[in-house]
Amino acid sequence: MPITSEKDEMILLAEEQKDSNGLTESKTSHLHHVLRKKLELAFHKQTSTVVVHDIVKIVTEHSAIDLAYAASELPPRARPVIYENLSNSNEKIAFLLNTDSSTRSAVLHYISDEEIKNILEEMAPDEGVEILEDIPERRFRRVMEILESTKAAKIREIKKHQRNTAGRLMTNEFFSFTKDVKVKEAASHIRDTPGTDLTRQIFIVNREGILQGYVPARNLIVNSPHLPLEQVMRPVLYKVTADASREEVVEIVEKYKSTVLAVVDSTNRLVGVITNEDVLDAIADIADETIANMAGTAEKFSEHEPFIKRFLSRAPWLIVTLCAGLINVGVMSSFQRYDGGVLTFVMFFVPLITGMSGNIGIQCSTILVRSMAIGLISVTNRTEAILKELLMGITAGTTFGLLCGISVYALDFVGISGSGFTPVAVGVMVGIGLMGACIGSTALGVFSPLFFARIGIDPAVASGPIVTALNDFLSMSIYFLIAIGLSSLFF
Incomplete structure (x- = not known):
């Protein structure tokens, strides 16, 4: 039976009531939640006429950006229906730019080459490249053949650059003038070219396109229209080449608070500009990838992939963890010949040892990875950063080792633990064992990211899977060796 409109409203009201009584959420999150429920209810209806009517109503009530999320x-079959019912090309462009890759693929598979061409003609070249990433190469060539030649050339120019570089972040549609152009002439040209976005800086180049400086957009309003741009020009202090990494771009913009970043070639010829919007997109992508790497998965959190694909994206590091667990079993088995007496009792502290040391190691590696990602660690201060984290880990290990040893001694002394052994001996063995394990995990957490960075692998992978997988093996080995060594002194 189809769901009636009255029932739909009742369900949505119930959801909203549940949200209001549950966890606190922002207005944006609440809107997203309600909109998703509306769409799900509309697509669950069985009568196609009713579905289209409801979808049109929902689309007219919400912005294209909210619908994109x-x-x-x-x-996947429902996503093109949302796109199809958007009222104009501007909304369709906003929908495609703000949705995820899988939704874009579903929509682009549904629409014709001609419609893709029409959309690209109204987009900036860098936005067009972002859209065209989600279509096969053969179809890309077909679209380029029917696209206006100038626009196609600009798209190809950006697409030739490698992903995650300044060349991919930049747009090659910008305003640039020579020094002798007057303020009123520049303003008139900008006014007559509405298809190119006006950034907060207008660049000054010579006849060969070599970058000379820039003029803040505000100066076109506050200065006399008869002044040449040379008199209001400022020097360009920060710029990047097209092959610079996106991390370098983010670091420069964040450090120097630059609103627009010039992109030049090897001869200092201006080839593009990177705006704050482009940088925000890069920051979001970097954050997603870093979090995924730290969790040990290649899964993209923003996409709703098939179950098997999501599983396979998580499996590699889980296999590493499985192998590390089997090694841990081997470590414990190798100490079986020491079984009996006090060593049997200290075995019960293995979860405490691995848990404490693992947390300290992950804290050290996470802090280092973050510092490396935002450019706080360089060649000159790397040694200082390493020593600080080592000192922090050693301090934490020593502090909590002493605290643990005293606690174990106190519990054994009053008879709560009931080990039957000398309380001092048990406390010392567990306390010093925890210190050693924490110091070993600190070294692992500090040097793992640096090692991966040296061999060209993203150091974020060391913050989670590597430290977690290897810490148990390392900390248990250290703990057992210390316990065995001390037991020979006490007994």
Whole structure:
């Protein structure tokens, strides 16, 4: 039976009531949640006429950006229906730019080459490249053949650069003038070219396109229209080449608070500009990838992939963890010949040892990875950063080792633990064992990211899977060796 409109409203009201009584959420999150529920209810109806009517009503009530985020949580077959019912090309462009890759793929597979061409003609070249990433190469060539030649050339120019570089972040549509152009002439040209976005800086180049300086957009308003741009020009202090990494771009913009970043070639010829919006997109991508690497998965959190694909993206590091667990079993088995007496009792502290040392190691590696990602660690201060983290880990290990030893001694002394052995001996063995394990995990957490960075692998992978997988083996080995050594002194 189809769901009636009255029942739909009742369900949505119930959801909203549940949200209001549950966890606190922002207005944006609440809107997204309600919109997703509306769309899900509409697509669950069985009568196609009713579905289209409801979808049109929902689309007219919400912005294309909100619909773009909500559509990513719908079944792939439903996503093109949202796009199809958007009222104009501007909304369709906003939808495609703000949704995820899987939704774009579903929509682009549904629409014709001609419609893709029409959309690209109204987009900036860098936005067009972002859209065209989600279509096969053969179809890309077909679209380029029917696209206006100038626009196609600009798209190809950006697409030739490697992913995650300044060349991919930049747009090659910008305003640039020679020094002798007057303020009123520049303003008139900008006014007559509405298809190119006006950034907060207008660049000054010579006849060969070599970058000379820039003029803040505000100066076109506050200065006399008869002044040449040379008189209001400022020097360009920060710029990057097209092959610079996106991390370098983010670091420069964040450090120097630059609103627009010039992109030049090897001869200092201006080839593009990077705006704050481009940098924000890069920051979001870097954050997603870093979090995924730290969790030990290649899964993209923003996409709703098939279950098997999500599983396979998580499996590699889980296999590493499985192997590390089997090694841990071997470590414990190798100490079986020492079984009996006090060593049997200290075995019960293995979860405490691995848990404490693991947390300290992950804290050290996470702090280092973050510092490396935002450019706080360089060649000159790397040694200082390493020593600080080692000192912090050693201090934490020593402090909590002493605290643990005293606690174990006190519990054994009053008879709560009931080990039957000398309380001092048990406390010393567990306390010093925890110190050693924490110091070993600190070294692992500090040097793992640096090692991976040296061999060209993203150091974020060391913050989670590597430290977690190897810490148990390392900390248990240290703990057992210390316990065995001390037991020979006490007994």
